[in-house]
């Protein structure tokens with residue numbers, strides 16, 4: 710299927726309240742433009758350098774999300790235009806985002822990335838760390854960021870029950886934190902597991918290869 714057919718197919722499988730972040734990493738600007746022309750406005754990238762190269766070549770009303778591990782020394786390159794940073798995985802990074810956002814007199818939306826996968830290859834905060842950062846935010850510690858939700862990745866496995874359990878842990882935390890201050894976004898699910906994520910309460914999914922096709926990291 711073409712990118713356009715893939716996109717329409719994915720959109721038709723998402724309930725109306727679920728946001729789609731089209732993950733365009735490794736794919737060319739022309740493919741992003743194709744999907745944009747079908748009405749998609751939210752795109753996700755995982756590398757700062759790639760994003761900084763693509764950003765000026767594409768429409769200004771695209772909302773860019775960073776979804777991959779972000780090094781603190783690179784925040785300055787995206788602070789002026791980034792819509793949402795989904796991958797806050799340390800207090801140090803959150804402080805840096807806050808500091809850089811202040812320079813542009815803006816508020817950057819962020820999601821706390823929580824470690825829910827059994828496998829220990831994935832970045833993310835422990836549940837207790839996430840709670841403590843959120844508390845600091847609610848108490849007014851970070852003036853130039855807005856924690857709008859949580860992000861998590863499940864273990865890469867065929868075992869649907871395990872995936873469900875992991876997503877459910879994040880949904881539970883989402884509900885808990887929302888009692889203190891309402892959170893908007895629960896970002897869980899990728900090409901292979903987004904239907905399960907939605908079942909478990911995700912209202913934002915990050916879909917790459919099911920739209921753009923397989924990624925070729927050799928180029």
Ligand SMILES: *Cc1c(COP(=O)(O)O)cnc(C)c1O
Nearest residue numbers: 732755776899900915916917918
């Ligand atoms: C690459 C990536 C995705 C998209 O993965 P697909 O399997 O291609 O849909 C989603 N989330 C994160 C954090 C990623 O790095």
